[in-house]
Amino acid sequence: MPSPTLQSNLLRVLAGEALDPPPVWLMRQAGRYLPEYRALRAKAGGFLQFCYAPELAAEATLQPVRRFDLDAAILFSDILVVPDGLGARVDFREGEGPVLEPTGAKDVDRLSLRRMRAHLAPVYETVARVRASLPPSKALIGFAGAPWTVACYMAEGKTSRDFAAPKAWLWRDPASFQALIDLLVEATIEHLAAQIEAGADCVQLFDTWAGILPDAEFRRYAIAPIARIAAGLKRRHSGTRIIGFPRGAGAMLEEYARKTGVDAVGLDYGIPLEAGRAVQARLPVQGNLDPVLLLAGGTAMIDRIAEIRRAFSAGPHIFNLGHGILPPTPPEHFAALVDAVRGAAVP
Amino acid sequence: MPSPTLQSNLLRVLAGEALDPPPVWLMRQAGRYLPEYRALRAKAGGFLQFCYAPELAAEATLQPVRRFDLDAAILFSDILVVPDGLGARVDFREGEGPVLEPTGAKDVDRLSLRRMRAHLAPVYETVARVRASLPPSKALIGFAGAPWTVACYMAEGKTSRDFAAPKAWLWRDPASFQALIDLLVEATIEHLAAQIEAGADCVQLFDTWAGILPDAEFRRYAIAPIARIAAGLKRRHSGTRIIGFPRGAGAMLEEYARKTGVDAVGLDYGIPLEAGRAVQARLPVQGNLDPVLLLAGGTAMIDRIAEIRRAFSAGPHIFNLGHGILPPTPPEHFAALVDAVRGAAVP
Numbered sequence: 054m055p056s057p058t059l060q061s062n063l064l065r066v067l068a069g070e071a072l073d074p075p076p077v078w079l080m081r082q083a084g085r086y087l088p089e090y091r092a093l094r095a096k097a098g099g100f101l102q103f104c105y106a107p108e109l110a111a112e113a114t115l116q117p118v119r120r121f122d123l124d125a126a127i128l129f130s131d132i133l134v135v136p137d138g139l140g141a142r143v144d145f146r147e148g149e150g151p152v153l154e155p156t157g158a159k160d161v162d163r164l165s166l167r168r169m170r171a172h173l174a175p176v177y178e179t180v181a182r183v184r185a186s187l188p189p190s191k192a193l194i195g196f197a198g199a200p201w202t203v204a205c206y207m208a209e210g211k212t213s214r215d216f217a218a219p220k221a222w223l224w225r226d227p228a229s230f231q232a233l234i235d236l237l238v239e240a241t242i243e244h245l246a247a248q249i250e251a252g253a254d255c256v257q258l259f260d261t262w263a264g265i266l267p268d269a270e271f272r273r274y275a276i277a278p279i280a281r282i283a284a285g286l287k288r289r290h291s292g293t294r295i296i297g298f299p300r301g302a303g304a305m306l307e308e309y310a311r312k313t314g315v316d317a318v319g320l321d322y323g324i325p326l327e328a329g330r331a332v333q334a335r336l337p338v339q340g341n342l343d344p345v346l347l348l349a350g351g352t353a354m355i356d357r358i359a360e361i362r363r364a365f366s367a368g369p370h371i372f373n374l375g376h377g378i379l380p381p382t383p384p385e386h387f388a389a390l391v392d393a394v395r396g397a398a399v400p
Numbered sequence: 401m402p403s404p405t406l407q408s409n410l411l412r413v414l415a416g417e418a419l420d421p422p423p424v425w426l427m428r429q430a431g432r433y434l435p436e437y438r439a440l441r442a443k444a445g446g447f448l449q450f451c452y453a454p455e456l457a458a459e460a461t462l463q464p465v466r467r468f469d470l471d472a473a474i475l476f477s478d479i480l481v482v483p484d485g486l487g488a489r490v491d492f493r494e495g496e497g498p499v500l501e502p503t504g505a506k507d508v509d510r511l512s513l514r515r516m517r518a519h520l521a522p523v524y525e526t527v528a529r530v531r532a533s534l535p536p537s538k539a540l541i542g543f544a545g546a547p548w549t550v551a552c553y554m555a556e557g558k559t560s561r562d563f564a565a566p567k568a569w570l571w572r573d574p575a576s577f578q579a580l581i582d583l584l585v586e587a588t589i590e591h592l593a594a595q596i597e598a599g600a601d602c603v604q605l606f607d608t609w610a611g612i613l614p615d616a617e618f619r620r621y622a623i624a625p626i627a628r629i630a631a632g633l634k635r636r637h638s639g640t641r642i643i644g645f646p647r648g649a650g651a652m653l654e655e656y657a658r659k660t661g662v663d664a665v666g667l668d669y670g671i672p673l674e675a676g677r678a679v680q681a682r683l684p685v686q687g688n689l690d691p692v693l694l695l696a697g698g699t700a701m702i703d704r705i706a707e708i709r710r711a712f713s714a715g716p717h718i719f720n721l722g723h724g725i726l727p728p729t730p731p732e733h734f735a736a737l738v739d740a741v742r743g744a745a746v747p
Contacts, residue, residue, distance in 0.1 A: 224701070225698065227700075267693075301611075305670075341614075344562075346567075346614075379564060381564075
């Protein structure tokens, strides 16, 4: 019997239950592919202003849940609010993505956790508003970027294919790079704890660039910091469930699942279903439809949804994409996905 | 005893011998990081003109072998000479990378293998010139892009993070996409056979974007076409050795090694050393230093080189990077790498 406090299907699965149909939400479900989001965005001014406007951000969070009757809302925000709060200069330029003043070894001391706590108050207010508007059957997911991924953007100053700046830094001066990671571990615990205190039911850690780390560095920067965050967060809030999403982990995924202490693992679309099932023997899994297949739609999408459901139906599984929704995705494809995920049990 | 015809260390390892120190060459060793390359490039006009000028391309091929006394030369060319030869419009713009007129379902019939054979004659002349200039102890590696990666550029028209165009195509209209892949399989066999006939000692297939395919599509587009190319090429030239490099294969690597029929597998830098050793139990491996670590240099690089040598010293191993050299890499770091690879046997 599930605990009576586990009122949402998402939390039941995170606690280890296998549900058929599985709960469903999609990464970047609050976003540009939705006309109602674009209308809201047009009112908001800059992207960070949007993230820091509780009324607008709460509405963006709720839009997809309302339209598609999803099992979970995920806070509308961005992983770069943490460096922005710490005092790194973050800017979002239309069509260009984030631009940051690059952080180097000498800048780490200037970053301030205290500044972050005050600066991100509107984010926590957004969480509280959303939780108040959602029925108990819908979970609210808080989130943060994993320290490695946030450090990538801070060191490089923008997105990149190679992220040579953070990688060259960690090899040339591992001590100062570790100081940045240590600060981000603390900041992430603070930021997630504040979201939980404001009403988030569980949290996800996005490690978008985990896959560009060789094995030794994956252990040091994509596993160890997550283990510290999971332990730190559970010391403060013992019942918190954490979903880890180490994108591109490949052959390191099993070790990530075994050593980080997360409660569930998000599978990117490159993880073969058999490898995902091996992880599921240990922990609940989430994923992993290719976002381009959602964009393409049609029978290929419906067939793959059935295949994913079949692969994971014997254990705890949350249906999701294997990466975020692409902006040109037709919303009707999302509706068709939800229908297919909630359709008759797969044979 | 190695066959007396196997005069180069590279070919001996491809035939299954374990050598200590291992032979060494680096992906993109002929390139912009070298001042002598930049001087040559300035004389050449456009990038494709450079690829089609046998004297200049042969010189670019030989430059790094001369400077660093490497065990192998790799033909200076580009994977997009195949679509260019087939009649897709390919252009290289300074600082922007390749731009192609996007190929769609209706364009496949217009591509011509016969046109390609004639168009790429200067490439085969380059191979012959290089082979004539190299001592028998140095191997000459020919290469081609794998059909999936070449199809990515053809369908998308440029590089991309998601390659939504080829992926949406393969899901919406698998028959016409398969027709493109089939044509590229034939073109690749032709192109590699012509390089071997001109004097290449072995060949490498670069599947740069293999890692963006989910499991079923990885089997269909990153394994099956390579298996057909390997079989087709060996029917024509039975002794040919093929190195397959499926970048980002992650958990699909073992299946790639087992099912493609390649003679050796290139490991990207994200493949953990233990996973690489598992592949090495079956086939020679090549790799896999992170190119950013070559860029960073210093003791971190030297230590990792020793670790890679140790991991693979019991079996056949070719030392290489796990992806191409980055343009800002100091050539002295390359020289230090070669010294470290050829240094005393690792304990």
